Amino acid sequence: MLMTHNSRLSVAPMMDWTDRHCRYFHRQLSRHAQLYTEMVTAPALVRGNALHLLAHDPAEQPVVLQLGGSDPGELAQAARMGWEAGYQEINLNCGCPSDRVQSGCFGAVLMKTPDLVAEICAAMRAACPAEITVKCRIGVDEQVPADILPVFLEKIRAAGISHVIIHARKAWLQGLSPKDNREIPPLDHALVLAMKQQFPDLSISLNGGVNDLEQAASLLEQGLDGVMIGRAAYQRPGDLLLGADQRIFGATEGPDLDGALDAMRRYIAQELVQGARLAAITRHMLGLFAGQPGARQWRRILSEQAHRAGAGLEVLDAARAAVAQAQSGAEAAQV
Template sequence: MPDTTPPAIMTRGDIQRAARLSVAPMMDWTDRHCRYLHRLMSKHALLYTEMVTAPALVRGGALHLLDHHPAEHPVALQLGGSDPEELAQAARLGAQAGYDEINLNVGCPSDRVQSGTFGAVLMKNPALVADCVAAMRAAVDIEVTVKCRIGVDDQNPEDVLPEFLSRVGAAGCGRFIIHARKAWLQGLSPKENREVPPLDYDLVLRMKGMFGGLHISVNGGITDLDQAQSFLDAGLDGVMVGRAAYHQPADVLCQVDRLIWGQGTDSDPAQVVQQMRGYIEAHLDAGGRLHQITRHMLGLFAGTPGARQWRRILSEGASAQGADFNLVSHALDAVLTARAQAVA
């Protein structure tokens, strides 16, 4: 298991180094169990929570949404909201909970998020985003960042993105993660908004040229570490990987410490499974269910011998009453057997 002692306070420089490669906030996916698994695979990658809405924390008192394991650091809390004072209060709660960074969501296009007047619709109101950032910055000592799109609907990204970065940057945001696609607020589902609008990586690169003092990461459509390194070589400060880090985590996170930071050796997914034992047993002892964790582990062996058996055993058995780590061990044995047969 990772070290569970409280982490040392991370400096802004520490977080910016970690942001060379980050795992995107993904609703229903990057919960605390997922983040713990990812941390076993990489010591250095910056991890993000699912989006937590400021109203849920401030008005709803849902402080359990801030729960995280000490081993997850460096870890950032992503907030959704559009009321500066409420976001300031939520950021304060996040900082008190021990997060290393507070990130404001200005990219989610879902109808539910739009109805709350936050997410990607805020691209239309950079002055309000600037007010939100200024309030959050005044409330906490840790870094406040923004994840945004290049524009929405009929906006011309060449015009709106520079204005957005200028105004929000002037309010105190020194680091932006830019999803290199527009969002269409009507007519496309959130899934389609991750796939249909064309990617414009060149625009993000031009923004780095225009705003050299800002730390800029690119997000969207990045599938492997070679592609990530090419963006770093081109001058961007960081790369955020989403679905690839979730569905093929070993391909991204097991090698990232060595390839992106030049530190450590590659982690082995089979060893990661064994390292999950204590965490899983503690979760079960507290009344949790096995599938709440193993659903995030299904892609661990993607593309390798035994992957199908691994997914089948866990998918079919992890929801059963009384399922425990013995099921995971059984699935891992199937993988190791398939590995041995493949090299025989």
């Protein structure tokens, strides 16, 4: 079943960032936002049997597994494995521009072969009951987005895809680094909005250049079905996710900061017993107080102390106390 409601706001799949600890943390800030795994390659699952890459806590749901690859049969097998691991929605990566995915002939390079993408999507849909979705760019290299994107969408719609996430920038596969590809090609939100008008039966989410909830709400009001936020949600999770349930999903209430931190304290205690390192979890929490009194102390304590051997809950408690002290001082200064 398509998680259309949850996809009104989602946190983008980001390599080295949206691991299971990050997703658990983000879920404490929003009950409704759709979360994504890091991209998992189909060869790693099918040939490498790397089932640990599918690990997730049921509390992360709704969470989408993103797969990378270019072989229809292999991706079908990987999709089945994802479904059996508990993922109800599986996304095909047609947007990542890194050298690694280019060498494997998948990611953004698939924008050049819409017929292959359609074949992949059909194979994945036939392999399991999970909802299959696609994340793509508006085009790559010398392609004219206004010409190529409608063709791409027509092909995948014919293959049974009903939800697509469009990163509103071209990807330059030669000459730009993955980082530059996230920043240099100009954004074209208008083209994505036009695609929604041209394909009203498709659920279309926009990714790229969205930095706050008000901007996300505005795009939804203009007719888009969803907004996906990447780096801003990771670097300023308090700003982007706390309050999202009320602003974007219309909930009467949502998680609060103290409750989220209490939940993370319990989670960290459990993970430390199982051998996790504190820094592996708290690195995702560094931006929680961005722009607030105490943010610098919070980051400093976690950055300097969480990686030390044997670091435990006392580090989190010290960082939390430093924030409370800084915020109390700021409030007193305003009186």
